[in-house]
Amino acid sequence: MTARINHQWQLAARPVGLIKESDYQWAEVEIPELEDGQVLVRTQYLSLDPANRGWVREGGSYMAPVDIGSVMPAGGIGTVEESRNPNFQAGDLVQGMFGWQEYLVSSGAGLNKLPQVGLPPTAFLGLFGHIGLTAYFGLLDIGQPKEGETLVVSTAAGAVGSIVGQIGKIKGCRVVGITGSEEKCRWIVDELGFDAAINYKTEDVYDALKQHCPDGIDIYFENVGGNILDAVLAQLNNFARIPLCGLISTYNATGPTPGPYNFVNLLTRRVRLQGFIVLDYMPRAQEAIADLTQWYMQGKLKFRVDVIEGLKEAPRAVNKLFEGSNQGKLVLKVSN
Amino acid sequence: MTARINHQWQLAARPVGLIKESDYQWAEVEIPELEDGQVLVRTQYLSLDPANRGWVREGGSYMAPVDIGSVMPAGGIGTVEESRNPNFQAGDLVQGMFGWQEYLVSSGAGLNKLPQVGLPPTAFLGLFGHIGLTAYFGLLDIGQPKEGETLVVSTAAGAVGSIVGQIGKIKGCRVVGITGSEEKCRWIVDELGFDAAINYKTEDVYDALKQHCPDGIDIYFENVGGNILDAVLAQLNNFARIPLCGLISTYNATGPTPGPYNFVNLLTRRVRLQGFIVLDYMPRAQEAIADLTQWYMQGKLKFRVDVIEGLKEAPRAVNKLFEGSNQGKLVLKVSN
Numbered sequence: 001m002t003a004r005i006n007h008q009w010q011l012a013a014r015p016v017g018l019i020k021e022s023d024y025q026w027a028e029v030e031i032p033e034l035e036d037g038q039v040l041v042r043t044q045y046l047s048l049d050p051a052n053r054g055w056v057r058e059g060g061s062y063m064a065p066v067d068i069g070s071v072m073p074a075g076g077i078g079t080v081e082e083s084r085n086p087n088f089q090a091g092d093l094v095q096g097m098f099g100w101q102e103y104l105v106s107s108g109a110g111l112n113k114l115p116q117v118g119l120p121p122t123a124f125l126g127l128f129g130h131i132g133l134t135a136y137f138g139l140l141d142i143g144q145p146k147e148g149e150t151l152v153v154s155t156a157a158g159a160v161g162s163i164v165g166q167i168g169k170i171k172g173c174r175v176v177g178i179t180g181s182e183e184k185c186r187w188i189v190d191e192l193g194f195d196a197a198i199n200y201k202t203e204d205v206y207d208a209l210k211q212h213c214p215d216g217i218d219i220y221f222e223n224v225g226g227n228i229l230d231a232v233l234a235q236l237n238n239f240a241r242i243p244l245c246g247l248i249s250t251y252n253a254t255g256p257t258p259g260p261y262n263f264v265n266l267l268t269r270r271v272r273l274q275g276f277i278v279l280d281y282m283p284r285a286q287e288a289i290a291d292l293t294q295w296y297m298q299g300k301l302k303f304r305v306d307v308i309e310g311l312k313e314a315p316r317a318v319n320k321l322f323e324g325s326n327q328g329k330l331v332l333k334v335s336n
Numbered sequence: 337m338t339a340r341i342n343h344q345w346q347l348a349a350r351p352v353g354l355i356k357e358s359d360y361q362w363a364e365v366e367i368p369e370l371e372d373g374q375v376l377v378r379t380q381y382l383s384l385d386p387a388n389r390g391w392v393r394e395g396g397s398y399m400a401p402v403d404i405g406s407v408m409p410a411g412g413i414g415t416v417e418e419s420r421n422p423n424f425q426a427g428d429l430v431q432g433m434f435g436w437q438e439y440l441v442s443s444g445a446g447l448n449k450l451p452q453v454g455l456p457p458t459a460f461l462g463l464f465g466h467i468g469l470t471a472y473f474g475l476l477d478i479g480q481p482k483e484g485e486t487l488v489v490s491t492a493a494g495a496v497g498s499i500v501g502q503i504g505k506i507k508g509c510r511v512v513g514i515t516g517s518e519e520k521c522r523w524i525v526d527e528l529g530f531d532a533a534i535n536y537k538t539e540d541v542y543d544a545l546k547q548h549c550p551d552g553i554d555i556y557f558e559n560v561g562g563n564i565l566d567a568v569l570a571q572l573n574n575f576a577r578i579p580l581c582g583l584i585s586t587y588n589a590t591g592p593t594p595g596p597y598n599f600v601n602l603l604t605r606r607v608r609l610q611g612f613i614v615l616d617y618m619p620r621a622q623e624a625i626a627d628l629t630q631w632y633m634q635g636k637l638k639f640r641v642d643v644i645e646g647l648k649e650a651p652r653a654v655n656k657l658f659e660g661s662n663q664g665k666l667v668l669k670v671s672n
Binding site: 257259260261264267280 | 397398574580582586593594596597598602605606607609610611612613
């Protein structure tokens, strides 16, 4: 039997600022024969997320930093090609932590078989995966929206933001999204039903919030940090809630980044700000899936997937998240 | 009848940086004859609190800023001298919003008669007043201490901080206090029972926290902001809680003050940070008073009052809070 080859991107250097292709090394390794209990999975789709940048940061983020020389981790979906594990058989569609590589050899731990429910596989990297759960628990558990309240969402045309805004509408909020192009503004208002959109690249965010949030802001679903956070803090109502999901404006910083200048408003306006990571909510995933499925079936939730083709594109593709050039959930298609 | 004279401090200018005596004007006004329903109260003690600085800030804090020309507001305790209100009679000891003045003419609204329970009147400006309630609800409601957790308190020898630490001990926490002199360090450890104290003026706070919090920090009762907040954020455990009670290091700032540089740790460590103002907890005051009284009777809670004599001292005395030269609750004695 000829040796089977696996291509993978290994971390070559800690990125400084935006990820560069030279921070990774394209490697060709041989796939070993499976041992008892192992499965071989062919990668079909990989999830690209802002959190990836934190994983390779010196000092790590919510987990230890990826070691130099290791395969870059990434959530993914693929098909079992060969199995010596009784829980899996060839042809099973599975989800788990795959990494930027064509094949994964796994003990099966952390691999989940996906249900055959007529959804495209990428749905499980988006609305019915960590993205939908992030939006659902961040908004409902921490944001606690009440009918008639005003919800502001940053990165509103992104994977998480676009779902947060739609759930906000389902819960009866006035929803204002902040995003970075006229096209994205039109999409979230015309197709997703947001009440208003702000283009932070062409508008003064403070003034635009003043206009679109005449009753102040009760919930701010935070994905960016920086000036946008300060503009929101200045207009929060008393007892506002801030689910702190991401701070994408700071992830590529090469030096210390100050927190918001209006930090004192968290005190004077009695704000609750709470950081969260979707992994903490996994034990409650079924709650979210049940609601998300129902809303999706009722046509109340739409989602969009932005597909980049080819594993070789991974280091370049992940930067789309920081440039704001993706729309909806960014995924990398590795094989059919 | 000769006219009765009231001396008062009126706000003359918005302070820039520390309060200056010239920001206030010493005024002599005539006390009018009482109308039906009014009471005349002689001020005995006034409460001096860090929040006072926010009240005179351009733009206000949690309430509209004090108008130029108005008497400087302050909580106080005094004795009813004359009453044309059936709910009060001469000799009653009352508490309410008095202002920096010798006499108060009031409709009685917001004036509370104090119980005769053998406590010195100043206890009602401290442990059994807004100070005790701030410590109690901030720590228990927001901090949610669990036995064996590590609690760090800033301004630990101040009015609120000194009570927070003692309640932390009652709840079974390891308690580390941060304060600004060797004498205050000794007081909180030797007399109040804190496990350790850090002198931020002579020690590196980050290193000292590392030493005294070997299991990380679960709760940070925040009164100061600035570098100390950053040192704590760097050592928080996952799912830590931060009751945000004050940011005294920023109250006299004359320009924009950045938030903490380690702000991102609120996200990666899933921290809950919540601002609060004791006024919001007034409907639940009896809960706190019941526990605080019991702990005080059991000898588990001590408090100290730092008394400055003379209304004329008010503008100078309030700065003791920002210089860190008070120990325990700062009050101004206006009359016997």
